[in-house]
Amino acid sequence: MSKQKKNDALPLIATTLGKETSFTGTLRFKDSLRIKGNFEGEIDAMGRLVIDADATVSARRIRATSVIVGGTVRGDIEAADKLELLPTAKVYGNVRTARLRIADGVIFEGTCEMIRDPGAFNPFAVDSGENG
Numbered sequence: 001m002s003k004q005k006k007n008d009a010l011p012l013i014a015t016t017l018g019k020e021t022s023f024t025g026t027l028r029f030k031d032s033l034r035i036k037g038n039f040e041g042e043i044d045a046m047g048r049l050v051i052d053a054d055a056t057v058s059a060r061r062i063r064a065t066s067v068i069v070g071g072t073v074r075g076d077i078e079a080a081d082k083l084e085l086l087p088t089a090k091v092y093g094n095v096r097t098a099r100l101r102i103a104d105g106v107i108f109e110g111t112c113e114m115i116r117d118p119g120a121f122n123p124f125a126v127d128s129g130e131n132g
Helices: 002-011
Strands: 013-017 022-029 034-036 038-045 048-051 056-067 074-087 090-092 096-100 107-109 112-114
Touching: 022 034, 038 048
Parallel strands: 013 034, 022 038, 034 048, 038 056, 048 056, 056 074, 074 090, 074 096, 090 107, 096 112
Antiparallel strands: none
16 A cells, blocks of 8 residues: 555656667657656756656756756756756756755766746747857
8 A cells, every 4th residue: 555655656757768768869848758768969848857767868958847867967957946866866967956955875076056036947948159
């Protein structure tokens, strides 16, 4: 019975990139995504991103409303609402978020900036100086 309660507490995920999946490119989504395999590229999302413990993500930039990292991420992360680094997380890059939770055991190499106005977050906006 406790297992049932535990599963009810897990966030619902709309899409999953499976453990044997390897994807390269740009991901854009509005709901939620779980990465269990390997991803390389860029992520722009209005929803929640979950990176599982065995997953590896190499991204120039990850932008989402909320991000939960259990695996390895190489690249910058911007989470408008919150960023949670689980005990198995390894993050090599800068983070920017409104709320941050770092568990014991996390490996984090980078800088952290706190967002003061999460309401202004728009991951689909084009940065003015980037594509010149």
